[in-house]
Each structure stands twice: as C-alpha cells, then as structure tokens.
Amino acid sequence: MYLSVSSRLRTLLLCSLLLLGGCATMRPDALPSWSEGPAKQAVIDFVQKTTDTSSPQFVPVDQRIATFDQDGTLWVEQPLYAQVMFALDRVKDVVRAKPALANEEPFKTVISGDRAAMAKLTERDLFTIIAASEAGLNIEQYQEVVRNWLATAKHPKFQRPYTDLTYAPMQDAMKYLRANGYRTYIVTGGGQEFVRAYAETVYGIPPEQVVGTMFKINYEIRDSKPAMIHAPELFFNDDKEGKPVGINMVIGRRPQAAFGNSDGDQQMLEWATGGSGARLGMIVLHDDAVREYAYGPAAGLPDSHVGTFTQALYDQAKQKGWIVISMKRDWKRIFAFEP
Amino acid sequence: MYLSVSSRLRTLLLCSLLLLGGCATMRPDALPSWSEGPAKQAVIDFVQKTTDTSSPQFVPVDQRIATFDQDGTLWVEQPLYAQVMFALDRVKDVVRAKPALANEEPFKTVISGDRAAMAKLTERDLFTIIAASEAGLNIEQYQEVVRNWLATAKHPKFQRPYTDLTYAPMQDAMKYLRANGYRTYIVTGGGQEFVRAYAETVYGIPPEQVVGTMFKINYEIRDSKPAMIHAPELFFNDDKEGKPVGINMVIGRRPQAAFGNSDGDQQMLEWATGGSGARLGMIVLHDDAVREYAYGPAAGLPDSHVGTFTQALYDQAKQKGWIVISMKRDWKRIFAFEP
Numbered sequence: 312m313y314l315s316v317s318s319r320l321r322t323l324l325l326c327s328l329l330l331l332g333g334c335a336t337m338r339p340d341a342l343p344s345w346s347e348g349p350a351k352q353a354v355i356d357f358v359q360k361t362t363d364t365s366s367p368q369f370v371p372v373d374q375r376i377a378t379f380d381q382d383g384t385l386w387v388e389q390p391l392y393a394q395v396m397f398a399l400d401r402v403k404d405v406v407r408a409k410p411a412l413a414n415e416e417p418f419k420t421v422i423s424g425d426r427a428a429m430a431k432l433t434e435r436d437l438f439t440i441i442a443a444s445e446a447g448l449n450i451e452q453y454q455e456v457v458r459n460w461l462a463t464a465k466h467p468k469f470q471r472p473y474t475d476l477t478y479a480p481m482q483d484a485m486k487y488l489r490a491n492g493y494r495t496y497i498v499t500g501g502g503q504e505f506v507r508a509y510a511e512t513v514y515g516i517p518p519e520q521v522v523g524t525m526f527k528i529n530y531e532i533r534d535s536k537p538a539m540i541h542a543p544e545l546f547f548n549d550d551k552e553g554k555p556v557g558i559n560m561v562i563g564r565r566p567q568a569a570f571g572n573s574d575g576d577q578q579m580l581e582w583a584t585g586g587s588g589a590r591l592g593m594i595v596l597h598d599d600a601v602r603e604y605a606y607g608p609a610a611g612l613p614d615s616h617v618g619t620f621t622q623a624l625y626d627q628a629k630q631k632g633w634i635v636i637s638m639k640r641d642w643k644r645i646f647a648f649e650p
Numbered sequence: 651m652y653l654s655v656s657s658r659l660r661t662l663l664l665c666s667l668l669l670l671g672g673c674a675t676m677r678p679d680a681l682p683s684w685s686e687g688p689a690k691q692a693v694i695d696f697v698q699k700t701t702d703t704s705s706p707q708f709v710p711v712d713q714r715i716a717t718f719d720q721d722g723t724l725w726v727e728q729p730l731y732a733q734v735m736f737a738l739d740r741v742k743d744v745v746r747a748k749p750a751l752a753n754e755e756p757f758k759t760v761i762s763g764d765r766a767a768m769a770k771l772t773e774r775d776l777f778t779i780i781a782a783s784e785a786g787l788n789i790e791q792y793q794e795v796v797r798n799w800l801a802t803a804k805h806p807k808f809q810r811p812y813t814d815l816t817y818a819p820m821q822d823a824m825k826y827l828r829a830n831g832y833r834t835y836i837v838t839g840g841g842q843e844f845v846r847a848y849a850e851t852v853y854g855i856p857p858e859q860v861v862g863t864m865f866k867i868n869y870e871i872r873d874s875k876p877a878m879i880h881a882p883e884l885f886f887n888d889d890k891e892g893k894p895v896g897i898n899m900v901i902g903r904r905p906q907a908a909f910g911n912s913d914g915d916q917q918m919l920e921w922a923t924g925g926s927g928a929r930l931g932m933i934v935l936h937d938d939a940v941r942e943y944a945y946g947p948a949a950g951l952p953d954s955h956v957g958t959f960t961q962a963l964y965d966q967a968k969q970k971g972w973i974v975i976s977m978k979r980d981w982k983r984i985f986a987f988e989p
Binding site for chain 1: 712789842846856857858860864867868869871875876878891892894895898899900901902903917920921924
C-alpha cells in the first residue's frame with residue numbers, strides 16, 4: 312500500500328515536472344515592454360513568417376535587414392534633438408578655441424544665453440552650430456567629446472542622461488530581430504559620427520551599421536601621422552529621399568523592415584515595404600504626454616518642428632499597411648528605468 | 651607466437667594511425683597558391699598574432715577588418731579596367747536608347763571602332779562613357795546588365811571571362827582571413843554598384859562589404875513604385891585620399907590590414923598601418939610578363955597609366971614595412987585555371 316501510494320505520488324510528481332518542462336520550453340515573452348495588441352503581434356508575425364524555412368515568405372539570413380530611424384524612434388527627440396543640445400553646449404568650447412566667433416552669429420546669441428533669442432535660431436543657424444561642434448577634430452577626438460558630453464549632460468524634462476532615454480520596446484524589438492538573424496541598422500538624419508560614438512554601447516549596434524548624415528571628413532597627414540579631420544561642410548543629408556540612398560551606399564540591400572516616426576522616414580518605409588514578400592513598416596506615434604511627449608499633428612495632436620508627423624504620412628501609413636505604434640496604448644513601459 | 655605477432659602488428663598499425671592522426675590535426679596549407687617566402691609568412695604571422703588570445707597583439711573579432719583594392723589587387727586590370735571595357739561595350743546600347751548621342755563625342759569615336767582614335771580618349775571621355783553606361787537604369791537593372799556582360803565578355807589576352815581572372819593567392823588570403831574572424835572588404839576606385847554586381851559570387855563578399863566610387867543615385871517614385879535610379883554624376887571618388895574616407899563612411903573602423911597595388915591605394919595603406927598594434931600592408935607588384943603583365947615603373951618595369959605604381963610608393967612601402975608582393979616570385983600560381 313505504502314509503495315503503491317508512493318508510486319502514484321511519484322507518477323503525479325513526474326507528470327507535474329513534465330508539464331513544467333513543457334511550460335519551460337515555451338519561449339519567454341520576447342517583447343516584454345510591449346502591450347498585447349496588433350502592433351506587438353505584427354512584429355512577431357513578421358519574424359515568424361520570414362524565419363520559418365517552411366514559410367513561403369522565408370527570407371535567407373543574409374537578406375534579413377531591419378533599419379531604424381533614431382531620434383523619436385529609438386530615443387526621445389523632444390524638446391530638441393540630442394545632437395542639437397550637444398552642439399549648443401559645445402559652443403563655449405568652440406568659442407574658447409576660436410575667440411573671434413564670440414562676436415559672430417549664431418554663436419553670439421547662444422553665448423548670451425537669451426532663451427527668447429535662441430528660440431528664434433533658424434535651421435541654418437543650428438546647422439552652423441552643429442558643423443562647428445565637429446570642425447577641426449579628428450574622428451577619435453570627436454567621438455571622445457561626444458562621449459564625455461553624454462556622460463554628464465541631462466535631459467531637461469527627465470533629468471537623466473540622454474542614453475537612459477531609449478525606448479525599451481524598441482530595444483526589445485531590436486534584440487528579438489537580432490536573435491532571429493536580422494541585422495539591425497540605424498538610419499538617421501542625425502550625424503553618422505555622432506551616433507557611432509554611442510550606438511554600440513546604447514543599442515548594441517556597431518559602427519558599420521550606422522547610416523547617418525555625413526559631414527565632410529578630410530584625410531590628412533598631421534604631425535607625420537594619418538588623420539581623418541571633420542570639416543564644417545555637409546557631404547550627405549541622410550533624411551527623406553536621402554534615407555534609401557544612404558541605405559544603398561552603406562548596406563547595398565533593400566531592408567525587409569523599417570521603423571520610423573516622422574516625415575523624414577517616409578521614403579525609407581516606402582523603399583523597405585515596396586519590395587516583394589513579407590515586409591514590415593512601423594511608425595511611432597508620440598501620443599503619451601504623461602510618460603513622454605504628445606505631438607503630431609496626426610490624430611489631432613499638437614504640431615512639432617522636431618519629428619514632424621503629418622496627416623499625409625498618417626494617411627499613407629494606413630493605405631500602405633504600415634503599423635502606427637501608439638506609445639500610449641502599445642507600449643507597456645517606455646523606458647527601462649520605469650518601475 | 652601468432653597472437654604475439656598479430657598484437658605487435660596491431661600496435662604498429664595503431665601507432666601509424668595515431669601518427670597519421672597527428673598529421674591530420676596539423677592544418678593544411680591555408681595559402682596553397684603562395685610560394686614559400688617572406689610574403690606568405692607575413693600573412694600567416696599577422697593572422698596568428700592578431701587571433702591568438704595570449705598574444706599582446708590580439709585583436710577582438712569585431713575589429714578584424716581587412717580591406718582589398720580590386721583592380722590589379724584581386725583581378726587583372728590590364729590592358730584596361732574591366733569597368734571601362736564594360737562601358738565601351740555598352741556604348742552601342744546607350745546610343746540605341748538615345749540615338750542623338752551617335753553624333754556626339756566621345757560616343758562617336760567609340761562607335762567608329764577606330765582604335766587609334768579610341769586610344770586617344772581622355773580620362774574625362776572615359777568618365778562620360780562610364781557615367782552613360784549606368785544613367786537612367788535602376789539599381790536592379792544595372793546589376794543585371796553588368797552580370798549579362800560578365801557572362802559573355804572575354805578578356806583580350808586570356809580569352810576568358812573577366813571573373814576567371816581573379817588572383818588565386820588573393821582568394822586564398824581572403825578565405826584564410828575570413829576563417830580567422832576577419833571581415834574582408836573591397837575598397838575600390840571602381841564603381842561600387844559595378845563591383846557589387848559580382849563580388850558575392852566571385853569573391854564571397856556581400857554588397858555591404860563593397861566600398862567604391864559612387865555615382866549619384868536618385869530615389870524616385872516610378873509607375874507608383876519606389877525606385878533608385880542611377881544619374882550620370884559623380885558623387886564620391888573612392889580613390890587615393892578618398893579610400894580612407896570611404897572606409898570611414900561604410901565601415902566606421904580603421905582596418906587592421908590593407909592590400910593594394912598602385913598609387914591609388916597609398917592612403918588606404920597609410921591609414922590601415924598607421925594604427926597601433928599589429929598591422930599588415932601589402933602591395934602587389936606586377937612583375938610577371940609571362941603569366942600576367944609586367945608594369946611599374948617600380949623596380950625598372952615599364953610605366954602604366956592603368957594601376958600606376960611609382961617609385962615613390964615603392965620607397966614608402968620599404969620605409970613603412972609594407973610587403974611588396976612579387977607576382978613572379980611570391981605567387982606559385984596566379985589563376986585558379988592554371989594546371
């Protein structure tokens with residue numbers, strides 16, 4: 312009797328263990344920061360149908376390319392792009408190195424600290440400030456200057472380093488894609504060298520997988536050593552029509568998936584999703600004023616010069632089957648530091 | 651006795667097998683097309699000291715980048731670069747599509763077939779012909795046109811397809827480097843899209859690892875589909891000072907090793923070998939008139955406009971410790987089709 316009970320118990324225990332084992336072989340949630348819903352499901356469906364060898368939409372591993380815009384897609388872009396913040400902060404160093412600039416615009420205005428005047432700086436002014444933030448430095452020096460700034464600068468709203476302000480759901484998506492043989496590229500309107508300074512640490516994306524706006528870099532012999540020196544001249548604008556062109560320059564393949572958040576990403580999404588087979592286009596809609604920011608003007612949100620997302624893009628997304636990600640509804644948590 | 655002999659025999663056989671086993675664990679020659687000598691040894695030494703974790707010159711796998719010029723380094727460049735041959739052959743198609751060009755130079759001269767007049771075409775003329783060979787095609791069409799040409803065109807001296815004329819020792823070196831964690835990139839003065847059309851099949855090098863001269867490519871919507879269209883305008887010249895700049899654009903890392911054969915590769919070799927730790931710079935000297943071509947003028951060989959290798963570069967190589975590869979002495983066989 313004792314043995315019999317014991318044997319029954321053992322069987323029961325074994326079954327339970329097997330059941331647990333069954334549970335353990337189920338994959339853990341690959342996208343834990345996403346709420347359940349169509350956006351999360353679209354990512355999972357896309358990965359499944361392009362990586363299952365029996366799927367008619369199977370994509371060989373060398374063609375698994377996913378491209379991500381950075382500002383507003385992978386991290387916070389409001390109230391101003393991090394690179395603009397960096398360049399504004401760097402004006403004092405630029406002027407220290409070249410004191411004559413103190414009396415020249417737009418540097419004079421930035422040094423004055425007059426916020427009303429600064430708010431009136433034109434795009435051309437900002438470009439001049441960004442170009443000056445790089446000029447004359449060699450590529451290694453510039454990366455060090457960017458890293459030093461990132462180590463100390465704080466975002467005005469969140470009072471945290473900018474590198475804390477990456478979106479956890481996008482980090483999930485990039486890891487999930489990489490775990491399934493996708494190579495993840497950043498394709499940004501921001502500076503290629505600026506983003507390369509932190510992309511590997513912050514996103515796990517190596518320098519050869521960063522496509523961005525390029526300033527002229529000159530090869531020179533300095534102190535009898537070869538050096539690559541930043542010049543204050545635009546070489547390639549990796550925005551709008553420039554994004555597919557930049558993708559072709561650096562990757563030479565059409566992406567299977569593309570993620571963006573603004574009008575600057577429209578052509579990249581068109582190009583990626585315009586190919587045959589399974590394609591994924593996703594656009595982040597910033598509709599969460601509590602946890603992040605709300606701007607649009609898609610879906611009646613206030614307009615923004617930073618990360619403009621027009622109604623036309625919203626309509627195109629609907630028409631083309633691109634998934635509009637509602638930060639409010641589709642993202643369970645936005646930042647890794649949230650409880 | 652019988653048993654005893656049998657047992658001795660068995661021991662002997664076992665020992666022989668073990669010895670054979672010992673031989674089998676020794677690596678086969680990784681560079682079978684190279685003659686024994688300092689050039690072959692330099693490649694082996696470089697790989698060993700940069701991949702042995704106990705070496706002070708160990709290089710982490712993500713930094714293992716080797717860059718190769720193409721024309722004259724990976725395949726034959728005489729009597730004219732393959733891309734120039736292609737563009738000349740394509741003139742008739744270009745003129746068929748746009749008949750007005752038949753009366754315009756340099757197309758008129760090419761169509762005339764007058765070899766004396768063709769020999770006088772300037773670099774600017776050749777550029778016009780190359781630009782016209784791409785213009786108006788989308789990137790997929792252009793790659794198909796290049797592949798079709800490669801499938802039928804024959805080299806005037808060897809009477810074989812150009813793709814047969816890659817150097818077996820360089821194919822060995824690329825495979826050996828890749829087997830040791832290196833990523834091999836082509837960095838060519840030739841057209842990026844031209845080389846991408848065959849680099850994967852011919853060298854095992856995927857499109858994202860081809861850096862080359864870039865013509866302007868425009869993103870457009872054609873017949874309501876996104877398209878990338880070649881324009882007849884130079885965007886980036888990946889030669890001389892351009893090579894380190896192109897490397898930075900596409901790779902964003904300084905190579906550990908670089909292989910070239912002409913003055914156009916000087917800056918790439920300077921940049922690659924100017925870094926710290928173990929570095930490898932190699933230059934192919936075409937000194938084998940019997941098996942390939944002989945030109946220089948380094949080492950007293952006749953001068954050439956195609957793949958110019960000046961005495962100044964030769965002197966710099968000696969001074970910087972770059973290895974000059976003598977095709978005659980250092981390469982056991984030049985082409986895979988040799989017996």
